Amino acid sequence: MKTHAATQAISGITPGKIAVWWFLASEVMVFGGLIGSYILARLGSAGWSAEAAHLSAPMAAINTFVLLTSSMTMVMAFAAVEKGNDRGLRTFLLLTILLGVAFLGIKAYEYSSHIMAGFTPSTGPFWSFYYTMTGLHALHVLAGIIINLSLFVMARGRLVNGHRVELAGLYWHFVDVVWIFLFPLLYLT
Amino acid sequence: MSSERAHPNYVAIWVWLVVLMIAGVAASYLPLGKGAVIALIFAIAATKAVLVALNYMHLKFETGLIYAIAIIPIVLVLAMTLILFPDFVFRR
Amino acid sequence: MTESAPGPAASAHATEVHHGEIGIWRTYIFSTDHKMIGRQYLFLGLFMALVGGFLAYVMRWQLAFPDTAVPGFGFVGPETYNVVVTMHGTTMVFFVAMPILLGAFGNFLIPLMIGARDMAFPRLNMLSFWTLAVGSLVLLSSFVVPGGAASAGWTGYPPLSARSIYTGVTWGLNLWLLAHAIEFASFLMGGVNFLTTAITMRAPGMTFFRLPLVIWQQLTAAILFLLSVGPLIAAAVMLLMDRIAGTSFFVPSGGGDPLLWQHLFWFFGHPEVYVVMLPAVGFVAEVLPVFSRKPLFGYRWIIYSTITAGILSFVVWAHHMFLSGMDPRLAMPFSLTTILISVPFAILVFAMIATLWGGSIQFATPMLYALGFVAMFIVGGLTGIFNGSAPANIQVHATYFVVGHFHYTLLSGIFFGGFAGIYFWFPKMFGRMMNERLGKIHFWLTVIFFNATFFPMHLVGLGGMMRRIANPLQYEFLQSLQPINVFITISAIGLALAQLVFLVNLGWSLVAGRKAERNPWQATTLEWATPSPPPHGNFDALPVVYRGPYEYSSPEASEDWLPQDRLLVARSG
């Protein structure tokens, strides 16, 4: 990958974009390590499907829908700022933030209903993985909401540029992609 | 920044994503063998992820460098998981 | 440009005045200047080295004279010994080796050597240093919390580390994990910054194959770190959940598997070895050509070898686990990949030796350290073959043979590679020369005591002495080896005392060393084209690069060095 001999070949990419992609690469390894461990543990022992059946697939499907939609609004925010449409930027950022909050709300409701049904992280291996994987993902969503909020505040003072929205978007979409895999891994199998 | 870049149709991609999501959920109820269902579900998930990466993350406008940064960790994770199959999955 | 130009305003004091308008606070504490951040990493690493070195001294004293009070510390019980052994490893790998070899030199050298004014993200750079500082503080604070500091080994194998009942350590181990997490965050930011800087900010003409090797090594190290640390972060999250949320990822009674941690740990652990070592290799690759006045032999081959070693380092991890209880059939493929990885390193060492052939070798202090590194690295590499061969590993695994081996590779990286770097770039970092005579005394004492300390470890290791035991005299079969343990301890104390020479040299040179010119070593790479120390923004005018980094004794120039940024007017068509 580093054998591009000429500087010019990659001068079209901004430093910010390269940095975010490298960061995402290390994030892939974090979630990949977790998901790989889950797959190994699950295939190595029996009885996980019965545990997974206690999860609510429809609820998670709604959450998937919410997160997919938030990805779209995020990229629309970027499209808006590129056209110089500040109003559109703020609207779509706000929508993204609200959808992110909605995702966390539904997740919190799921957590509380599981815990009330007696399924805690220490119930068994499936639940340990479930809470750890979704919890780590939820922390990432939270971080994304905070990033988007700061962009939103900056956008009100028109300090934001398209580049920053694009970088925040890369991160937000990555969090979405992680969920795209967590959803079937935990809920559908 | 890349203002002259042609944007993909973000809404159309979103429609595809939602359709695929519903297809994924539906696939989990299909009366097929377990292996086939799982393969189908994850093929759909991978398609969704690729759609998001290519269009929303603009990977399809990027150079080889960004592709490399994106793909190498995925290869590593897959390799690590596969190498460990004998020790966790096939063990006795 | 002429290298004899006296460095204008070359002293540290002058620079300080020059940048007086920023204020002391922003210049020395919350600086965004990559050179100041590099110095901060250096001093943080040296400070933590004192901590880690003191722990080593406590350990060695206990091993030589079991159950006697350690002078300056007191009585060491078995529990304290486990704490000391754990914290020594953690401190040295994560808070000494990485800050000095990557943090200090990566930050200081990358922008200077690629011809940039600073890192791509100066504020992120500052943040990564201060994150590391917080991490060090968290690690140190774990010594004083109730229950004491972590005592499950630097590898923290669960279930020992997963449940407090097994060690009696409660918050100490959580803080240990937290300190790791903070350190990883710091070096993730640092690594991203290194890579982005080198990819996007190279001076005109500075192609990838004109980059000095130390930059290649730093970048490879950064990539290895970024791509390997993820699974360990995942494992650390799981271990923390095991400790505070009652999960059982690594506890078999709850359905977990302890081996999972080992796999994830060593998936990181082996690349991490190269993360620490490659920069040291890079320093040596810079120093050797300068003091033999010859191009580095096989520049491209070294790069290819480095990349190959980097890729292979991701598929060798289970050689740390031959006897761990994993499927023994896995040992054969991993033994093979381990064996394969010796080839790129053999190329590296041979290239370094070949560089000397036909040279004009000056034995300045940095050169002595570089040569010392090559010699020690050969020993470390060769003893590694005993560990890498699965059957031989049965006898030497988890004995002092392994301890001796990794001190010859990792510690020689810090002692010989790191000191080569410090003595070589000190003039550029601080604008003054270090004392040559003290430097040479330091070198010879270090090389003698280093070998006297770590070579006998191989012997007691073959004799079967286990790692991490607090008292060898409890075992009949180790009684006869005890005189060697005493010898090792005395040598280790000698090694520690020898470092006083360095500290004296450092302190004296910082305030009273001879002022350094721009290019005191008559070297070719870009950092020597700047004043010593370089001002904020580094270059008077951004350099243009015309050639590779090691043009020594080139027939094209009358002097025996040809800087990367000197434009030659063609003599004839």
Place this chain on the structure above:
Amino acid sequence: MLRWLPENASTYGGDIDSIIAFIYYVTLTWFVITIGALALFLILYRRREGRRATYIKGDKLSEAAWILIPALIVLLLDLWIDFRGADAWAKVKLRVPPADLRVQVTAKQFNWEIVYPGPDGQFGTPDDLQMDNELHVSVDKVVRIALRSKDVIHSFFLPNLRLKQDIIPGREILAWFQATKPGVYEIPCSELCGFGHSGMLGHLTVHSAEEYQQWVREQWPSEEKTSTRRLAKGDNHR
């Protein structure tokens, strides 16, 4: 260097020692060659007035051959080491011969619990005998050990028999040895297992055949001679 190894007392110990010896001679040769070249170059090419260093970059294949061919030799020697080692590894860890004696060793903080099946050769029967830290076997018999752990990771180490095996709680791991010399050998733990790790120590007593019979009679005095003989001769219960 090899005389530092503890005295070998097992059938496969010789294989491991010969691998170690082989590696030792290979690495010693390389050490002499590389350090010798290093020292020679330092003497030959030290700085002298009026001599300029040769300008060789070593990028061309013909020049790089000076480093690539030795590296190729390294590779071949490495493969040789690996090839030779594979057999020794398989002998110790993969090809477990039929057992003459069987014991269970359960590690816990900070003891080895050793369970003998008794004259009936079956575990889980009333004539099982449990001893802490005392492993008694007969010389020249294949001893198969089922290793388990009650709490954390331990490592079962017999320096004189060249046997080392980590014990993972939650897994049962098989190990075996065949002692060749009567004597008492130590069984330290070689994986950090807590504050009592240092000093976690058992003893392996390798009896001569007659002494072993004697020991068995002492442990199971009520049993008849026939059953003890059966135990000593080998057990067919798998």
